[in-house]
Amino acid sequence: MGMPLYGQAFTLNNPSEHGLNAPARQKGTAGEFTRAAGFLAYYEICNKIKTQNWAVVQDSHGPDHPRMGPYAYKDRQWVSYDDVAMIKYKVSMIKQGCLKNDLSLILSELKSQSWHCNPDEISVRVHPQDGPCRRHGLGSRP
Numbered sequence: 804m805g806m807p808l809y810g811q812a813f814t815l816n817n818p819s820e821h822g823l824n825a826p827a828r829q830k831g832t833a834g835e836f837t838r839a840a841g842f843l844a845y846y847e848i849c850n851k852i853k854t855q856n857w858a859v860v861q862d863s864h865g866p867d868h869p870r871m872g873p874y875a876y877k878d879r880q881w882v883s884y885d886d887v888a889m890i891k892y893k894v895s896m897i898k899q900g901c902l903k904n905d906l907s908l909i910l911s912e913l914k915s916q917s918w919h920c921n922p923d924e925i926s927v928r929v930h931p932q933d934g935p936c937r938r939h940g941l942g943s944r945p
Contacts, residue, residue: 806893808845809837810875810884821876822860831880843882848875851882 812831815821830841837844843851851857857877862869869892872885885893 806890807885810843810845810848810882812841812843812880812882815876815879815881818879821858821881823874825881827881831882843884845884848882848884851875851877 812834813827814829814831816826816828820826831843833840834843834847836847848857852859852875855877857875857880859873859875861873862871864870869889872883872889874881874883876882
């Protein structure tokens with residue numbers, strides 16, 4: 804399971820079509836710091852949301868059982884990424900034993916990159932919940 808601290812960015816063909824699977828034939832504009840087309844660091848995404856009024860769309864499936872992280876967009880620029888809530892959800896699935904996987908998440912890096920976000924909300928102290936993992940649609944892997 805991946806827990807990226809970056810997002811994949813695209814330039815939409817049409818700014819009015821910004822949902823999932825919207826046509827986009829170009830990489831997104833390079834970030835100010837990453838300087839790589841099609842890629843934005845988490846802190847660059849946060850900055851765009853907070854200072855440039857990018858719209859954020861959360862998974863309509865609900866916060867208790869998300870299928871994916873959010874995406875953000877403005878005009879023809881679009882980026883998908885994992886936010887704090889999605890990272891916490893993934894960690895909870897690992898802690899509950901739903902996924903037999905190594906958890907390699909460097910919280911200090913996440914905190915250091917969050918100067919445009921709220922660093923106080925970055926804390927992955929997720930407590931295992933009662934009940935089997937199957938209620939989340941996940942089962943243990945061998």
